[in-house]
Amino acid sequence: MAIVVLLGTLDTKGEEYGWLRDRLLRRGVDVLVVDTGVIGEPRISADVPRADVARAAGVELARLRAEGDRGAAVTAMARGATETLLRLLGEGRLHGVLAIGGSGGTSIATRAMRALPLGVPKLMVSSMASGDVAPYVGSADITMMYSVVDIAGINTVSAPILANAADAAAGMAQGYAAAARALRPADLGAGGRPLVAASMAGVTTPGVDAARERLTELGYEVLVFHTSGAGGRTLESLAGQGLFAGVLDLTLSELADDLVGGILSAGPDRLTAAARHGVPQVVSLGALDMVKFGPLDTLPPQHLRDRHVRVHNPSITVIRTTEPECAELGRRVAAKLRDATGPTAVCIPLRGLSTLGAPDGPYHDPAADEALFAALRDGLRGSAVDVREVGTHINDPSFGRAAADLLHGLIGAAGGAPAAACA
Incomplete structure (x- = not known):
């Protein structure tokens, strides 16, 4: 029988959780109730x-109650709840989680x-x-439902929503x-094909499309992540879970936004998960020649001076990265890899x-690009990273196909290439 875990504070929401438990039982599932409350009974x-949840976090409930620090209690119980859910999942006693x-x-x-893991309801x-x-969901597949009214009893509005x-x-x-x-590291994509992640923006679509088509020919299922901030964070999260046989990270625009203050940053951990977890990866420098901001009238004044500014659409304005910024981006990419x-491998x-x-194009700036390339070369000198310089544009189909073939070779060397592609 499927088991739904109800996770919440039974001192403040006990009535509502009891109602949910009864409703779930009538729907033919079993229920496990996990209490994350601290103060009230x-x-x-x-x-x-x-008390068991607190203990899973490495603290005693009595201590949390005595200290009376709500922030510390929430942090501890969140940590304990995490350990509790992972334990129940490992024991086969969790097929979904519901909280209010x-x-x-x-x-x-x-x-x-x-x-x-991805796929657990x-x-x-x-x-x-x-x-x-965003602070609650992050890059996880959490379904959020608005309660409309505060969750304070079962009433005309709350009853149908909770039902x-x-x-x-x-x-x-x-x-x-x-x-x-759930989807686990050993799982394959559709038709028994290993999964590969690829990063793409509108300005790198032709090259990534060519790579995606080539990888599909080679026997992979390719999941494309838009470098919108959330896309990069999701790619990193899933790569950290071991979901991918390889990563084709051809578009790093989120790093430029992180450096210069654009609106589509994926945070400082972008471009780290595959490296940290040993996932084969081919990286390029797509869209590091720009930073994305909101509408033109929101652009910081300092970026309107001595900058190449372009309105991408009514919601997005882009500016060209400068020589010093490109050099710093090259150093950051090298440090991460x-x-x-x-x-x-890195394809330039x-x-x-x-x-x-x-x-x-309007952002053609050989000096700024060379500052990026030179800093990257210097930062990777003496490392095991394979640096390849390609005399084409990133959107040339030959570039995308070559990057795909290179990733296929790295995956094969690591023992993860699809049998169909090796025949």
Whole structure:
């Protein structure tokens, strides 16, 4: 029987969790209740008591209660909830998670949900779900449902919303239990094909499309991630979970946004997961010739002076990276790759990094590009990274196909190439 874990604070939301438990049982699933409350007394009994959750975080519940620090208690219980969910999953006693709450309950529950593998059903009903949910969802496949009213009793508005949540969680858990698996490192893509991640932006689409088509011919399923900030974070998260046989990271524009203050940064950990976890990777420098900002009237004044500014669309304005910025980007890319634990190669497209940076494009700047290339070469000198300079533009189909073939070779050397491609 499928098991739905109810995760939440039973001192403040006990009535609602009891109602959800009864609804889930009527839908033909089993239920495990995990209590993450600290201060008040639980209003219903839990299968995993709060003291056990605290202990999973390495602290004693009595200490948390005595200290009376809400922030510390939330942090500890989130850590304990994470360990508890991972344990239940490993024991085969979790096929889905459902939680309800305000800001504190949402913070605890979604931190634990984010630790679960891709594909495990995760549903959060929250009064915070109508705003910016990025801090709660991150790069995980969490379903957020807005509670409309605060979760304070079962009433005319909350009852149908919570009923929908319970019914959805039951259905997802039953489907997951029937499949009897989450996506794990050894899983293959459609038709038994290993998964490869690729990064792409609109200005690198032709080159990445050529690479994707070549990798498909070679027997892979290619998942393309748009370098929009969230896309890069998701790529990093899934690479860290070991989901990919290889990574074709041809577009690094999020690093430029991180350096200069653009709106589509993926944070400082971009371009680290594959290197850290030994995943074969081929990296290029796509779109490092630009930084993305919002509408033109939001562009910081300092970027309007002595800059190549271009309105990409009404929502996005781009500026050309300068020589010093390109040099720093080259150093950062090298620092992230030089200690990679898996086979790694870098392909440098000598004739341009984006559609705007082509020889006839508005962002064509050989001096800035060379500052990027020189810093990258210097930073990787003496490392095991294979650096290849290619006399084409990044969007030349031959560049994409060559990068795909190179990644295929690295995956094969690591023992992960598809049999069909090796025949």
